Amino acid sequence: MSERKGLTAGFDLLPFCGIAVLVAAWSLGIRLRPGSLLPGPLAVARAIAELAANGLLWKHLVASLFRVTWGYLAAVLVAVPAGIALGSTRRPDQAIGPLLEILRPISPLAWIPLAILWLGVGDQAAIAIIFLASFLPLALTVKNTVRRIPRVHLQAADNFGLTAWSRASKVVLPAIAPQLIVGLRLTMGIAWLVVVAAEMIAVNSGLGFLVIDARNAGNRYDLVVAGMVLIGLVGLGLDTVVLRLERLPALRWAYAQAGSRR
Amino acid sequence: MILPLRTSPLPAASKLEVHGLDVTLAGNGHSIAVLRNVDLAVAAGELICVLGPSGCGKTTLLQVLGGFLAPTRGAVLIDGEPVTRPDPRRIFVFQERGLFPWLTAAENIGFGLEKLPRGERQARVAHYVELVGLVGFERAFPHELSGGMKQRVEVARALAMNPDVLFLDEPFGALDSITRLTLRRELLRIWEAERKTIVFVTHDIEESIQLADRIVVMSQRPATVRRVVEVDIPHPRDLSSRRYLELRDGIGAEIGLAHRV
Amino acid sequence: MSVRRRLEALAWPASSFAAVLAAWQLAVTASRSTTFPAPLAVARGFAELAARGVLVPYTADSLMRVLGGFLLALSAGVPVGLVMGWYPPAARALEPVVQILRPISPLAWIPVSIVLFGIGNGATVFLIFLAALFPIVVATSNGVRGVPELYLSAGRNFGLSPLALFRRVLLPAILPQVLVGLRIALGISWLVVVAAEMIAIDSGLGYLVIDARNAGKRYDLVIAAILLIGGIGLVLDLLARRVERLPRVRWGFPRSDGG
Numbered sequence: 001m002s003e004r005k006g007l008t009a010g011f012d013l014l015p016f017c018g019i020a021v022l023v024a025a026w027s028l029g030i031r032l033r034p035g036s037l038l039p040g041p042l043a044v045a046r047a048i049a050e051l052a053a054n055g056l057l058w059k060h061l062v063a064s065l066f067r068v069t070w071g072y073l074a075a076v077l078v079a080v081p082a083g084i085a086l087g088s089t090r091r092p093d094q095a096i097g098p099l100l101e102i103l104r105p106i107s108p109l110a111w112i113p114l115a116i117l118w119l120g121v122g123d124q125a126a127i128a129i130i131f132l133a134s135f136l137p138l139a140l141t142v143k144n145t146v147r148r149i150p151r152v153h154l155q156a157a158d159n160f161g162l163t164a165w166s167r168a169s170k171v172v173l174p175a176i177a178p179q180l181i182v183g184l185r186l187t188m189g190i191a192w193l194v195v196v197a198a199e200m201i202a203v204n205s206g207l208g209f210l211v212i213d214a215r216n217a218g219n220r221y222d223l224v225v226a227g228m229v230l231i232g233l234v235g236l237g238l239d240t241v242v243l244r245l246e247r248l249p250a251l252r253w254a255y256a257q258a259g260s261r262r
Numbered sequence: 263m264i265l266p267l268r269t270s271p272l273p274a275a276s277k278l279e280v281h282g283l284d285v286t287l288a289g290n291g292h293s294i295a296v297l298r299n300v301d302l303a304v305a306a307g308e309l310i311c312v313l314g315p316s317g318c319g320k321t322t323l324l325q326v327l328g329g330f331l332a333p334t335r336g337a338v339l340i341d342g343e344p345v346t347r348p349d350p351r352r353i354f355v356f357q358e359r360g361l362f363p364w365l366t367a368a369e370n371i372g373f374g375l376e377k378l379p380r381g382e383r384q385a386r387v388a389h390y391v392e393l394v395g396l397v398g399f400e401r402a403f404p405h406e407l408s409g410g411m412k413q414r415v416e417v418a419r420a421l422a423m424n425p426d427v428l429f430l431d432e433p434f435g436a437l438d439s440i441t442r443l444t445l446r447r448e449l450l451r452i453w454e455a456e457r458k459t460i461v462f463v464t465h466d467i468e469e470s471i472q473l474a475d476r477i478v479v480m481s482q483r484p485a486t487v488r489r490v491v492e493v494d495i496p497h498p499r500d501l502s503s504r505r506y507l508e509l510r511d512g513i514g515a516e517i518g519l520a521h522r523v
Numbered sequence: 524m525s526v527r528r529r530l531e532a533l534a535w536p537a538s539s540f541a542a543v544l545a546a547w548q549l550a551v552t553a554s555r556s557t558t559f560p561a562p563l564a565v566a567r568g569f570a571e572l573a574a575r576g577v578l579v580p581y582t583a584d585s586l587m588r589v590l591g592g593f594l595l596a597l598s599a600g601v602p603v604g605l606v607m608g609w610y611p612p613a614a615r616a617l618e619p620v621v622q623i624l625r626p627i628s629p630l631a632w633i634p635v636s637i638v639l640f641g642i643g644n645g646a647t648v649f650l651i652f653l654a655a656l657f658p659i660v661v662a663t664s665n666g667v668r669g670v671p672e673l674y675l676s677a678g679r680n681f682g683l684s685p686l687a688l689f690r691r692v693l694l695p696a697i698l699p700q701v702l703v704g705l706r707i708a709l710g711i712s713w714l715v716v717v718a719a720e721m722i723a724i725d726s727g728l729g730y731l732v733i734d735a736r737n738a739g740k741r742y743d744l745v746i747a748a749i750l751l752i753g754g755i756g757l758v759l760d761l762l763a764r765r766v767e768r769l770p771r772v773r774w775g776f777p778r779s780d781g782g
Contacts, residue, residue, distance in 0.1 A: 016619075095539040364696070
């Protein structure tokens with residue numbers, strides 16, 4: 001078994017090849033169905049340019065980012081302490097844990113009618129839905145991760161006489177940090193998915209709204225797909241930002257696992 | 263006082279031969295010479311130990327012998343044939359983590375025997391289950407077994423293939439010292455019953471003296487053969503006998519170990 | 524677990540449920556809302572749905588759609604994941620594609636899927652396929668990358684051909700991780716079916732949620748349907764976790780709490 005030679009060129013072409021193939025297949029697919037309402041890559045590019053030109057691009061982008069940021073941050077600020085608390089105690093966890101587990105499989109979208117009922121159509125309802133959709137999985141992930149901390153670490157904390165607060169901040173939080181970052185990234189993904197969904201129903205601006213509105217108000221499918229592409233790109237950008245956090249050297253200890261093929 | 267060790271000459275008819283082995287590995291942008299000019303010969307049915315400190319390249323040597331790694335220079339011959347790839351005639355025994363966790367003990371042992379007719383396979387598995395002393399645990403999964411038991415399953419799995427040569431890479435390293443002693447006796451018992459050629463890698467001097475006919479003492483990286491020591495004590499070896507202690511101290515001095523703690 | 528502990532484990536969640544119900548009832552009474560239903564109204568709404576005979580057929584419809592999309596995602600996703608996990612060049616080429624398509628909510632695909640499939644089951648199944656695809660691909664490729672080289676070396680040592688190596692070593696080794704991915708994908712599929720059925724014409728639990736609101740502001744039925752959806756989702760998740768405890772894959776989940 002010899003070692004495989006990797007690409008020695010500094011620039012890696014492959015990722016672009018993948019995207020290029022996708023775009024080419026898309027273009028081909030459109031050409032094969034000439035009467036189709038769906039746009040090809042060029043039409044979509046033009047649509048994006050159009051949006052940029054008349055300022056709608058930024059308007060919708062900012063609206064979506066605004067909602068997702070607030071909803072997500074609120075969720076993180078509540079979910080992490082809540083998760084740690086639930087993971088570190090017994091009785092409160094027995095009381096509240098099952099409740100959360102039951103709420104989790106309920107689609108965030110199902111909450112929309114209730115959110116609208118309570119908060120009316122607008123930003124608040126959208127942010128509330130994002131909060132709810134992000135809070136539940138994150139809190140449960142934090143809780144489960146806390147429960148999995150090797151007992152030796154917790155015993156050391158008790159042995160050294162740490163207060164509850166010190167224990168949480170100096171032992172529990174660093175111990176769960178790698179898993180927590182992964183959870184934060186996944187939750188970011190969920191928040192972004194949900195904001196798009198929420199915008200399709202609850203508000204009048206944002207990328208999700210754009211997708212639905214472009215179709216309803218004139219079958220502008222080029223704008224529809226432009227919206228989708230933008231959603232994908234922004235989602236990727238958000239994910240990359242959180243991914244940077246995963247790579248921090250302070251968290252490297254979690255990746256020092258022997259035996260995998262990485 | 264250090265008593266002389268008898269360096270043994272190369273045996274006449276060899277099962278396994280290594281000629282002028284060099285292994286240089288690439289890592290992190292620069293190359294590391296791991297093995298340099300290793301020569302070795304093992305006779306059929308012999309149990310030899312490759313002894314050296316951790317990280318010196320013993321495992322790399324074993325990987326080349328098993329055909330998992332190509333040497334940079336030099337050749338390995340088994341029965342006169344060059345070794346270029348892994349082969350069921352030369353089976354590796356890893357530290358218990360080599361067991362497949364999704365198979366029971368019996369299924370692990372029978373893993374390489376798929377081509378045999380069912381009855382024969384079952385008979386063979388049963389034979390080796392008994393040989394390693396695991397009757398009653400055939401249907402257990404590895405995560406239900408202790409470290410020592412898992413190691414026995416690995417040995418049984420290797421033996422069931424009826425290989426020409428067995429390579430053991432510090433197989434008892436993860437076990438407690440009591441279990442280690444027990445398993446060494448088991449290994450010797452099995453070896454005396456089946457007389458396979460065994461190449462056993464270890465960093466434990468006492469382990470090598472307890473098990474081997476000859477001990478190949480390796481240097482630090484880039485590893486080469488410092489000395490091949492003949493162990494001229496008949497089995498069962500008394501761990502307190504004078505010759506045993508002579509050998510132990512002699513090899514220790516050879517490697518440069520402290521004699522007092 | 525002793526009897527006392529068991530009672531405790533039931534008593535605490537039960538009492539917090541009761542507390543939530545009480546708070547709910549209180550909120551509704553206090554706000555004198557005419558539209559927001561009280562717990563009792565929801566229970567009656569549930570009974571009404573059952574009496575109407577829609578619960579079982581709608582549930583069956585939703586489950587069938589989920590199953591269809593899920594199975595399609597499985598048959599496409601596992602092979603892609605295998606390729607991506609095994610051949611680093613394939614991973615490098617396909618990762619960006621996955622990373623761009625994944626953040627696009629299935630809902631955003633609705634207009635496109637209507638154009639492609641028209642309104643009806645086809646579009647719904649397509650949306651679920653999209654939603655389930657990515658977790659499966661990611662879990663499978665991560666699983667392949669995580670297989671210890673040791674197992675593959677041992678397999679080669681025993682003289683396995685590449686095909687046999689794949690079938691007898693790689694597949695069993697990645698099974699636990701793939702199962703987790705399938706469980707997550709199933710959960711997501713179930714979430715999406717609600718959204719997807721907003722475009723389905725005439726059946727399904729998601730449709731029920733939307734229809735109850737549109738055709739008369741029957742929020743009691745809305746909430747009843749939401750709770751039912753949640754309950755079924757929970758059952759699906761529990762069943763999936765049961766599969767993870769089978770002896771052949773249990774080894775992949777070292778801690779007994781199973782997360």
